[in-house]
Amino acid sequence: MISLSGEKADIMISQRKNLDAADVLKFVLSITIVATHTSLFEGYLTPLVRLAVPAFFMISGYFFFSRINSCDTKEKQTSYLKKSVAHNLKLYLFWFIVLFPLTLYVRGYHTMGVLSGVLHLIRDFLFGSTFQSSWYIIALITGFTIVLFLSRKMSQTALVIIGVIFYIPSLLSSNYEFLLDSFEGLRAIGDSLSHIFLLPCRNFSVSILYIAMGKYLAEKNYEGKTKRYTITFLLSFAALVVEYLALRYSGVKIEDTDCFIAVPFAAYYLCKVFLTLDISCKHAIVMRKISTISYCAHMAVFMVVGKAFKIFEIPDWQNILHFAITLLLTHIVSLVLIKLTDYKVFSFLKYSH
Numbered sequence: 001m002i003s004l005s006g007e008k009a010d011i012m013i014s015q016r017k018n019l020d021a022a023d024v025l026k027f028v029l030s031i032t033i034v035a036t037h038t039s040l041f042e043g044y045l046t047p048l049v050r051l052a053v054p055a056f057f058m059i060s061g062y063f064f065f066s067r068i069n070s071c072d073t074k075e076k077q078t079s080y081l082k083k084s085v086a087h088n089l090k091l092y093l094f095w096f097i098v099l100f101p102l103t104l105y106v107r108g109y110h111t112m113g114v115l116s117g118v119l120h121l122i123r124d125f126l127f128g129s130t131f132q133s134s135w136y137i138i139a140l141i142t143g144f145t146i147v148l149f150l151s152r153k154m155s156q157t158a159l160v161i162i163g164v165i166f167y168i169p170s171l172l173s174s175n176y177e178f179l180l181d182s183f184e185g186l187r188a189i190g191d192s193l194s195h196i197f198l199l200p201c202r203n204f205s206v207s208i209l210y211i212a213m214g215k216y217l218a219e220k221n222y223e224g225k226t227k228r229y230t231i232t233f234l235l236s237f238a239a240l241v242v243e244y245l246a247l248r249y250s251g252v253k254i255e256d257t258d259c260f261i262a263v264p265f266a267a268y269y270l271c272k273v274f275l276t277l278d279i280s281c282k283h284a285i286v287m288r289k290i291s292t293i294s295y296c297a298h299m300a301v302f303m304v305v306g307k308a309f310k311i312f313e314i315p316d317w318q319n320i321l322h323f324a325i326t327l328l329l330t331h332i333v334s335l336v337l338i339k340l341t342d343y344k345v346f347s348f349l350k351y352s353h
Helices: 006-037 052-068 074-098 100-107 114-127 135-151 156-172 177-182 184-197 204-217 226-249 263-276 284-312 317-340 344-352
Strands: none
Touching (some): 006 052, 006 284, 006 317, 052 074, 052 135, 052 263, 074 135, 074 284, 100 114, 100 284, 135 156, 135 204, 156 177, 156 204, 226 263, 284 317
16 A cells, blocks of 8 residues: 655645545535626626626636646646536537527527527527536637637736636626716727627627636645635625625626626735635535536526416515525435436436536
8 A cells, every 4th residue: 555645644634625625615606696687686796696607717727727737748737627617518509408498598699580590599609608607618629729729828927917818898788888878989899899899798708717726726826814714705705895885886787797806806816815714524516516516407497487487476584485495495405316326327417417
C-alpha cells in the first residue's frame, strides 16, 4: 500500500473539504434559483437570489479548473476539456429530449415553418435557451473553452479584463439599458445583433467573467480567512442592495437578469466564504447531482404547478406555496432519477446529472 506523507495528506483532505463546501453551496444556490423563478417574496429577495447563477458559474469554474490544474500537460488539459464538453452536451441532450413537448409549446418552433423553425432552434441552442434556462449549459461549455485557451496566452488579470469587456454588453442589454438612451446608434446596433445573438445577459458573454473568477478561486488557499472574506462579502452585498434600490427607486425597470455591477464581487466573495468553511459532507456528491437536476427540471415543474394553481384558483401569498411545491417536486424527481441510475436498465439516467 502506498502511504501519503502527512503534509500531502493534509492538502488532499483540505481540497476534499473545499470541494464538499462548493457542492453544499451549489445545492443552496439551486434552491435560490427556484425561489427566483417562482418569484418568492417578489422584489424583496432580488439582491440575494440574483447571486445564484453567477455563483453557480464560479463554482463550476472552480471545479473545472481544480481538475485542469492537476493536469501536467496541455494535452491532458485539452482531453479533460473534451470530456467536460461531452458530459454537458449529453446533459443538454437528455433534458432537451425529455422536455421537448413543453419546449415546443413554449417556443412554438413548429408554428414557424420547417426551415425557420430549425434556424430559430439552432440560434436558441447557440445563443439562448431551447428548453427553459438551458442557456446556462451552453454558456458553460463555451466559457470553459474560451477561458482555458485564453489562460494559456495571458495573465489572470488580463483574463478578468476580457471578462469585464464581455460583461458590459450584458449590463447594457438589461438593467443598464437606459444608458443607451443618449446613444441611438449603439442601441440600433444592439437591437440588430440581438436578432441573431439574442441577449448577452443570457448566453456565453456573461459566463466568461464568472468562469475566469472561478479559475482564480481554484488557484488560491483559503485557510484561516473566513472572517476577512465574510466582511468583504457583506460589504459587497450591501453595495449590491444599494445599487438595486437606487435603480428601482429611480424608476429604472429591473430586468429578470443577474446583471448588476456589484453582482460579480458579491458572488465571488460568497464563494470564497464557503471555500474557507471546514465542511466534510458525505452526501456532497448527491447534493451536486440534485442541484444539476433541479436546475434543468425546475422550470418545467414550475409551469405545471402554476397551471394547476390557475385551474383550481389556489390562493398563494407571496408565492410561498408555489415555491414550496415546486422545490419539493423537483427534489423528489431528482432523488428518483439518482436512485434509478443504480439499476442497469436505467443507467442512461446518469445523463440527467
